Amino acid sequence: MNSQCNLIVFTDLDGTLIDHHSYRFTAALPAIARIKAVSAGLVLASSKTAPEISRLRAEIGCEDWPAIVENGAGVLPPFVDAVPDDGDYRSIRNILAALPAQLRSCFRGFGDVSTAEIVEMTGLSPEAAALAQTRSFSEPGLWSGSAVELDRFLAALAEHGVSAQQGGRFLTLSFGTNKVDQMAKINETYRPAHTIALGDAPNDIAMLEHADHGVIIANPSRPPLPELEPEASGRITRTLEAGPAGWNTAVLDLITQLGIK
Ligand SMILES: [Mg+2]
Numbered sequence: 265m266n267s268q269c270n271l272i273v274f275t276d277l278d279g280t281l282i283d284h285h286s287y288r289f290t291a292a293l294p295a296i297a298r299i300k301a302v303s304a305g306l307v308l309a310s311s312k313t314a315p316e317i318s319r320l321r322a323e324i325g326c327e328d329w330p331a332i333v334e335n336g337a338g339v340l341p342p343f344v345d346a347v348p349d350d351g352d353y354r355s356i357r358n359i360l361a362a363l364p365a366q367l368r369s370c371f372r373g374f375g376d377v378s379t380a381e382i383v384e385m386t387g388l389s390p391e392a393a394a395l396a397q398t399r400s401f402s403e404p405g406l407w408s409g410s411a412v413e414l415d416r417f418l419a420a421l422a423e424h425g426v427s428a429q430q431g432g433r434f435l436t437l438s439f440g441t442n443k444v445d446q447m448a449k450i451n452e453t454y455r456p457a458h459t460i461a462l463g464d465a466p467n468d469i470a471m472l473e474h475a476d477h478g479v480i481i482a483n484p485s486r487p488p489l490p491e492l493e494p495e496a497s498g499r500i501t502r503t504l505e506a507g508p509a510g511w512n513t514a515v516l517d518l519i520t521q522l523g524i525k
Pocket of ligand 1: 276277278279280463464465
């Protein structure tokens with residue numbers, strides 16, 4: 265039983281383990297190999313859907329660990345390529361369908377449009393857009409109504425337990441769990457002696473703060489994150505190199521510092 269382990273590394277993908285431009289993680293291979301060599305865990309945590317993450321998880325070779333999908337709205341269990349269908353996505357779609365037509369018409373969700381329109385909305389390839397549309401726990405969409413209508417929309421959803429997170433582009437509806445909630449559940453299950461979290465964006469901050477050691481990965485494509493309080497004590501650090509190269513150096517250094525063999 266995997267009830268105790270030495271270390272779990274929780275990581276964001278885009279701009280963190282995966283290069284922002286090339287979508288490759290080659291530069292992080294030495295640290296990934298080290299994680300495996302010391303029998304530590306590697307948990308991917310991203311806004312991606314289960315079919316998107318399962319493919320990457322197999323490439324990275326950490327399919328023996330759960331992955332946090334759809335920004336923490338759900339978890340992909342180890343060794344499977346699909347999540348058990350507990351009906352969250354269908355429930356959100358049904359709650360949307362029952363809203364007053366005028367409010368409903370202001371929200372254009374991934375489930376309302378064709379894959380070709382997802383390609384237009386996101387810039388993803390048609391194949392990637394189809395995977396992004398294969399959702400289990402949350403519904404991203406574009407809001408086209410007024411701020412007053414948005415308040416009414418959010419209040420109506422809240423009555424059914426649905427909450428919304430505004431990202432850079434999409435308003436994402438879910439039953440409210442986030443990356444940190446799932447991280448805490450995984451820690452309860454595996455009881456790691458140490459945890460490391462790595463991320464590059466505002467939606468990673470809570471995960472970085474929750475870990476024993478947080479690493480902000482440099483991303484020259486976006487404004488740097490504000491100074492976080494745990495940086496003063498060194499509990500959270502920043503990399504100089506961007507993406508997987510920074511990830512590689514930070515993980516190798518921390519495993520050495522922690523004396524994990
Ligand atoms: Mg990112």
